[in-house]
Amino acid sequence: MMTKHVMNEPIGETRLDRNTQGVIGKGVDRYEGKLKVSGKAPYAYEHLIGEDVAYGFVVVGPVGRARVTTIDVERALAEPRVLAVVTGDAIMRSSAQPMSPAGQTMDGEIFHYNQPVALVVAETFEAARSAARLVKVEYEAQDGRYEIESRRGSGRASDTGPMAADTERGDFEKAFAEAEVQFDQTYRTPSYHAAAMEPHASVAKWDGDRLTVWSSCQLLETNIQQIANGVGVEVSKVRLLSPYIGGGFGSKLGIGPDAVLAALGARETGRPVKLALTRQNVFQATSRRGETIQRVRIGLTKAGQITCIGHETETPNSEGEGFFEPSGISTNFLYPGKDRLVTHRVIASDVLMCSAVRAPGEATGMLATECALDELAEQFGIDPVAFRRMNEPEKDPQEDVPFSSRKLLDCIEEGAKRFGWADRPATPGSRREGEWLIGYGMASASRANSLMESSAEIAMSPEGRATVKTAMTDIGTGTYTILQQIAAEMLGLPLDHVDVLLGDTSLPESSGSGGSWGANSAGSSVYVAAEAMIKEFAKRLGVEADGLTLKDGHAIAHNRQIPFSEILKGETLTVTGKIEPGDTADKTNQASYGAHFAEVAVNATTGETRVRRLLMVGAAGRILNEKTATSQCYGGQIWGIGYALEEALVVDPRNGLIVNHDLAEYHVPVQADVPKLDVVLLEERDRYASPLAGKGIGELAIAGVGAAINNAIFNATGARIRCYPVTMDKLLPHLPDEVSAAA
Amino acid sequence: MRPFEYTRASDVAEAGRLTGRFIAGGTNLLDLMKLEVETPAKLVDITRLPLRDIEATDDGGLRIGALVSNSDLAADSRIRNDYEVLSRAVLAGASGQLRNKATTGGNLLQRTRCGYFYETSQPCNKRDPGSGCGAIGGFNRIHAILGVSEHCIATHPSDMAVAMRALDAKVETQKADGSTRILALDDFYRLPGDTPDVENALEAGELITGVRLPKPVSGSHRYRKVRDRASYAFALISVAAVVRMDGGTIADARLALGGMAPMPWRDTAVEKALIGQEPSMATFEKAADILLADAKGQGENDFKIPLARRTLKAVLADATKGA
């Protein structure tokens, strides 16, 4: 039994609103939490333990750009315990782009430094690793393009990116030229890495012409195609499993080069093959976020009213890649202005390909625009909170459609109150505690919302236990838990009466996890399936579905209370639900909103910055689980600290080497960098967004937080650093000469 | 990683004769072996040797066994009370887990964090003598500003060794032939010159058996480490200071700096300029002038020169305050 819901109309009141079972929204513990902390949740590499597996190790091409002439595998093959060396054009040069049907292959070339070029398969991991150094890669080096700064202006508009390369309205250039006040600044963000804890890893096993792959993947439906195309078999012959994932942050939206390599190795050796990328491989052979150069131009009236806005981004990608970092995505709708211009240009580069990393677009774009807003507020002598209040559009200024829901100002006001924004040092550089300069900063947050096609099955056993099945993934965000909660709330079951199976392509097709759409999309499919089940219950009971109350495994109608087992009559009832996006996506502009507040201390001697407190107030429609939602926001705040102060993937412009390719030298925030984090989520229902009335939340939290920190640094020091990360070398020239108050 | 032979040394006298590379905590050596930056054919595991004690010496100091873990060293009450700068320096390094494994001898011998040293496809005179230096003209934000040569600009990354240098610690060794010697840290470490692969005075098979600390030096003990994140990052600049005041003047000053040279850096001229002086910004400034007279940036690490100046002045101000 299959039911479909197309989101053409806003949703009315639902069982989730009634909250009869009382589990939706509650901050219940993770469904799989105990399994994870007790080592019982197997990650990709941990499958097939005890089976006759062989191990792979990747050979890389140690040069920036080259044509491979020969790969000599003889010495490696002669080593003890070595089973095979896989070479050939089919080897993927990096991860696949999220939505593309196949990854880019090497085709005899090295496209970026330390690209995979071969795979050694051996009886043990150690034997494979040891033999890998004996594979001799001969190549003709070619000139490479390893930085974009010297080639500004050479970019092209890609029509296969994550959004339209250009969006325009009116005549920006004219409006800007005529504006009473003109603001024109350029901001730079460095390249970033997703740096997920679990490295990309795959285990591949053939049974005749059927292939099973366990891999760490976010989007199983496209990933299975990428594997099938990479290996050269029909999709129907492939099964992909990804039950537990140790973080993805976008880097596992497309398959890593490991999935196809493991499958090729397994085919060649006739043995299941395990392959985990090394940390160095992960940094150099999967994907990264491209660096950006962003020019922000804003025209205003003398009073500080924005009249036009322009945001032009230049960013690299490697040959054949259409993706670009969509830094201007939120500029399209966040602030007013009749005349608008948002552009993106991709500059060709011979460095690891660029793809989605957490909140592609907002994460980098708002580091620029939210800093620009702060600069303008300062320039006009208006409080940044008031400045945003003055510049709040009534509807989507680009598309002229209403916002489905927008609590930006509520978030800002609530945040200002809770944070004690009124205590902000009025003059930059004016508050000092010993050696530390203290500053406050704030920024808006927004993240475009999307709903994707997704389906789920619910099977109710004769005893009244439900199992939710979908090829959705849980990348550590809490998907298992919220799907359990939705099913339990809808069907009136205690939580422990609902099991959830995810991460297997033999289950109903799902949206997967990415773009913060997962909870809304997969969750809605469970909602739709549950509605179908309720209808069937009602039919069997001869009542209207609307009049049926479900609670604790009982149906209540006409003053009768019937246990589900009685309705099911010894048989399992199975239903499938599917959600599809519809007209509401076009009729409204849908986004989640929030506000970030930061207090920092900048050391007046050294320029070391320590974040003292962070507060985020967010509104993302219905919150399905307060605990997992809040945890997502903590994650975003922590990433924001990294983006403001620490993270930068360093590429040597002479040769294309990613110099800091491990977690010792690619700095992400550590515990000691993270102060007490506060997150407040406002009540909101977005009835246009999905049947759940929820919106995406994961990536909302990272949008803008780095800018709030940078704005606080300005408030602390008077130094405006427009090139992230704001490290001490950039701050030192702006610090007071006399170093120590202690003297 | 290349295959290697493994043996375990069962007594100190035997260790050097086993002709292999010593492995202690392995926190540095194993990482480098996985990347084939280090390719020893044979490892001699020294972790069973009886070198885990901290003992009093006849001259009123302490002898730290080479295998005392960084965690145990930092927590020892004698170290905390009488050699506070050392305890603080050790705790400023690495992470809890690493400090549990890392040993005193291994910490002294840990190798540079230069990114080109770590990448075997890049030129590096330290790893592959004569191949060139990838860091010169490359990403050298973390590199040295003093004591470098045209062949190598790498820093020695240890925090512990910086405090030991300020404390006049000496390294106690045993050579393969069984003879022993004691080396002051400035004789122990070598500047790169044209042989950056030679980092210290140790001969093949020479085992560090311990580190001797002279009797405690009174005064204010300070260790200030400046780094890109609050923990788990190497020093961009660090200052170890032991400063004793007498009346209104500086009676004694011992200063060593980390993150700025190929070895923990100590310049007695700087100390001389301070001793006998009244603490003032002008005095500190003069000390910094002496320290940094020959400092040279490589571009990305230029900021270390003002950073070292500012940090030194702040540490001195702090260590002399209230006098």
Ligand SMILES: Cc1cc2nc3c(=O)[nH]c(=O)nc-3n(C[C@H](O)[C@H](O)[C@H](O)COP(=O)(O)OP(=O)(O)OC[C@H]3O[C@@H](n4cnc5c(N)ncnc54)[C@H](O)[C@@H]3O)c2cc1C
């Ligand atoms: C991510 C990371 C961050 C770190 N951060 C810091 C930091 O902030 N500050 C800091 O100071 N350190 C830091 N460290 C380095 C750490 O302190 C060293 O790795 C550790 O001290 C080395 O000690 P070990 O016993 O593990 O040495 P090993 O790895 O066992 O050996 C290192 C070297 O010493 C030789 N050796 C060891 N013992 C002897 C002996 N008794 N006689 C002769 N030779 C010997 C070995 O042959 C080898 O060449 C960090 C390390 C890592 C991995």
Ligand code: SF4
């Ligand atoms: S600085 Fe020294 S360690 Fe680094 S590349 Fe140059 S020679 Fe090698």
